[in-house]
Amino acid sequence: MKALVLPAFERPEGMTTHDYAFARLRQAIMVGAFRPGTSVTIRGLAEALESSPTPVREALRQLTSIGALHFLENRRIVVPRITPARFEELISLRIVLESHAARRAVAHLSERQIDRIVAIDEAIEAAILAGEKAAALIANQQFHRQIYTANPDQIAMPLIESVWLQLGPILGIAMEHVAELYVVDRHREAIEALRRRDEDAVAEAIGADIREGIGGFDQQAIAKLLSLAG
């Protein structure tokens, strides 16, 4: 078992080792640093993170609870495999959850907050132009998160992030094999609908954004990506 290399991560001053381990592993999964089916071990990750096993164990309990990793029957921990059918379930669930979260956020959004969302959209475009796929993915998530968290009573965000995490590994493969990830987006429509405070139009734009964005990968395309990943 060769030494594991994780994407770089800046640990903030005073962050506990457990929180650092969790945040770093979560980010790595989110940007596709682990392939579907990959086994991880407590000691392997502890070594890569330069920590003792305890914080890693606790982080792994969290990551398995949010669907980012799976505990197998034999107690091994793996990055979940994905099938075209499961990909479709993830996308359809994303559409349902995020349309709903967007709809319920509309009444809470100030013009200032919408300006902030516009700025994030510009950062997405910049990342795409620069060919920085992982940065575009993260910025795209921030775009969505900024909308949904405008609702102070929202509880959908952890669920939405869990779905995003489960998409991480396949999107990681996609980022290696397709020229651009967010060719299509409907962010302009979403922003316009937000400004009009039109809940139906917002939900429609968000749903279409997902469906026509990464949801555009059909079962054949997913199967092809999975075969490319070995």
Add this chain to the structure above:
Amino acid sequence: MKALVLPAFERPEGMTTHDYAFARLRQAIMVGAFRPGTSVTIRGLAEALESSPTPVREALRQLTSIGALHFLENRRIVVPRITPARFEELISLRIVLESHAARRAVAHLSERQIDRIVAIDEAIEAAILAGEKAAALIANQQFHRQIYTANPDQIAMPLIESVWLQLGPILGIAMEHVAELYVVDRHREAIEALRRRDEDAVAEAIGADIREGIGGFDQQAIAKLLSLAG
């Protein structure tokens, strides 16, 4: 801090201490054994479960990850507080998630499986007649779970169970203060729609089941229940 008493739980042969701790705590939260705002400690729970702190710590990482408990800024662990607005978010998210999950399960259900769902519905009725509220709540969940898990590629179930868990503490209060919890249900309609393989009717019946069941507690009723709980 007085000794904690947890609802009884039958530990299966060979179950690891961690799995037992997690399952028992999860169940306790689900049936409302903890009040919103209650603080729990690792050592307190370990004592109640007759284990060392390690498995409890790992279980707490899981429970906080699925929304059943919250880590506070000061590192304390509490049962989340709930407001009428949050209750409404939980219900509306339940409606969206479960209608969707039901819809996507329809194509996968055999007659044999539907028979099993009917049997569960009968068990719910029996529990209601016997005045066993917690048993009715668990059986009601099993009714729903049986439908949604018919879809072999479904991924919504962990999200749905997280929402159920977040409703646990307030439903626990409700069980103490209302005569019956599931006065209204739309299980018959759901079952009929399942037999007809009518996705729209299934989604509609499940949505109505939730909306007219526990979703019938309006903001005033929730505020009243919260004040009764202290």
Add this chain to the structure above:
DNA sequence: ATTATTATTTTGTGATCACATTTTCAGAAA
């Protein structure tokens, strides 16, 4: 050469300890 058995290694689990951080309590000062 193949299969079964045994030994070794790897990996997860639970316990315990020391330490860091937060809360509570007691005593002193205003």
Add this chain to the structure above:
DNA sequence: TTTCTGAAAATGTGATCACAAAATAATAAT
């Protein structure tokens, strides 16, 4: 009496160890 300060207690964190369970490798039997 109230507020402040310092000490003690409670609580979470991380490290380490031994043990249990699973996987792999080596050896023996067919």
